[in-house]
Amino acid sequence: MLIIVVGVNHRTAPVEIREKLSFSESSIKESLAQLNSFPGIDGCVILSTCNRTEIYAATVELDDGINAIWKFLSDRSGVDIFEIKNYTYSHALYDTIRHLFRVAAGLDSMILGETQILGQVKNAYELALKYGATNRVINTLFQQALAVGKKVRSETGIDKHAVSISYTAVELAKQNLGNLDGRSVLIIGAGKMSELTAKHLVANGVSGVIVSNRSHERAAVLAKQFNGRAITFDELYKYMEIADIVISCTAASHYVVKLDKFQKVMDKRTSKKIFLIDIAVPRDIDPEIAKLPGVTLYDVDDLQNVVDSNLDERKKAALAAEDIIETNLSEFMKWLSTQFVVPTIVALRNRADEIRKQELQKALNRLGELSEHDKKIINTLANAIVNQLLHDPITQLKSYAATPQGHLYTEILQNLFNLDVEGERPKNKPSSSKFYEEMLAAAANDSSK
Template sequence: MFLIVVGLNHRTAPVRVRERFAFTPLQARELLAELKCRSGVEAVVLLSTCNRTEFYLLLSKGVARTAVIEVISRWTGVEFESSLKPFLYAHTERNCVRHLFRVAAGLDSMILGETQIMGQVRDAYHLALEAGATESYFNALFQQALAVGKRVRTETGIDRNPVSVSSAAVELARQALGGLAGRTVLVVGAGKIGELTARYLVDSGVSGVIVSNRSFDHAQELADRFGGRAVRFQELYDRMLDADIVISCTAATHYVIHAPAMAEVMRRRAGKKIFLIDIAVPRDVDPEVGLLPGVALYDIDALGKVVDENYALRRQAAVQAEAIIEDEVDKFLQRQAERAVVPVIAALKERGETIKQRELKRALNRLGPLTPQQQKIILSLANSLVNQLLHAPVVRLKEMALTTRGHIYAGTLKELFDLEREAATESECGSGGSN
């Protein structure tokens, strides 16, 4: 039996392929149930996001991998050899553990160090857990992956420096104003970038988000989503009177914020400073606006420099994160090895000792009186037989404990020597004797 992850992601497959592998929670639950029922599949977790689809599997038979590929091909309608195989990757054993830890830490994401993947890994694990598709080893593996992701972010700060234009705009505003709590922000534009910007603003603690867009319905929809307020585009300059920050991100092909109108806004603000961030291409804000007293204007080039600097910082943090992950992989495998192997070795030796003592007593009773030298020889023989018989499986089990299959071999040894039933029998006998 072995541990394996089979998947594809933004590096190995284009979106036209990835979109075929996007599963809803309901579909994922049905797929997990089907895979778990396949012969040789002991456990499975399905991680499906917009940038990756990965099947984490614990397999007891080599043919199980082929069966899994067949199921995936049928579900997606993608033929394996000609259309699917070129985009897939697979990692086994230790490499699988390392890959999962890197995914949870955001090191394998399109945006290095992004935090959303943590919740996606957690959701995937909980879905598999609720579907009965995991077992003890998988539970420990995914719980540790989440802990590793948290440790990486805590110790390296890899997610503290924004590397998207929207998040950089919000971070720039936060730094300039000394915090966003209690601030009012006007977002001009209700498209995808506007949505991302509004999300970052709310997460940063702004007290109010005002959304303005040429389509008032779109502005209202976005504002409702984040507990904000929508205003009509004609009221844009009036709403700037109360705003601390204006972030503009429309799809217009011309300026939507002009210098003469902004000059009037600044006159009415009586010198109160306003912070404008233009993240649109083409630009939304006339560059002349930045020359007005009290106006701080930043365009996408300024934000690009922030993004580049922050990405360099994330790459530095990623080096530290990789070292943390290697440490965590070692610790996880060692802990699982000890949990699975040490009790089994102890039970096996105890079983051997019990058999030895029982058979020695029986043999000595049959032989009658013996000299001390004769008793010593027989005892030495019995010890030697038991020790030599158990030596190979114990040594081999300790070796296998250093791999991800240690717990599997431990379970096999328990079955072969019937150790669990032996322990149960002894326990029952002990309980019966005390009543």
């Protein structure tokens, strides 16, 4: 049984292609059933996020499985299959497992170490399981991937360092003000960056949102998102007297928040501690304000410096994460190897036993009357010959089972002895030429060492 993945992500395809290949949650059930109807597919999971669409599948034949997924994606999206091939990537066996482990750990994300992807992998697997689209190999693979993703986060802390401007601002606010529950924020300007930062703040407990913008209508629209209130520019300093956090990001060419007026604000505040975030370029907030007691002010360069420092920390954590992935990859491959090696060994022993019985009976028939002692000796001889002949092939197959060439040697054994193994490719069906040639070359290299 081979594990494969065919996918497209933010590195391999533009958004206009990714959106055509994406799946809504409501379409997953039908899509999984359609995928599993292809002869080359025996269990699958569809992972679809804003930055990636990936189809993981178990297949008995590499080319059949990958071609089935390409055709499925083309038929469903209307994108020409040659274009699908140009924009997608595909992996098999080791590379598929390593890829999924890295995805679950956040190492393949646009933002290194991001946490949302682990939940998305979990949801994709649970949907496939719910709709009966998986098999034992796929189930074990995704369960292991989820465990790896959790382990990477708990042991490396890769997600503990904010690496976006908006989220870094929130983390710094938490460091400066402590718990954000019940805190209030004043947003100056109604642009996307202010909106994103406000979303992160609200998600972390901020409950009072006040929005001011040159266009009062735009301020009202943004305030409505957070059940807040819109105020005019003339009321800015009045509401600064009660706000715990101020976010400013306007297109003004001059300071919007001036030193002399803000000094009066601080004189009136009951709480002398206030956190200011100036994301605008040119800056909105007079930098001299940072010198006032109780004021913490970060501009966009300050935030970027923190982001860069945190990204360095995430890169260090990613190195440790790769070690965790490789260890778990080896453990999973040991398990997977038994799934195709043991049935093949059983089939080989059964085949040998059938031949032994047939030939032994022929010999006994020709020999005529024999004593029980003689029959026992002949039977023991036949058993010994069979066991001796099978010993080395079985021992070698077990040793290769946990290597990338394990599946190759299993296929060769099945072909040489004409074995019909349940769950494997149909007897006498040629193996995938490309994969087979690659594996033969790898095997040749091994044998020459």
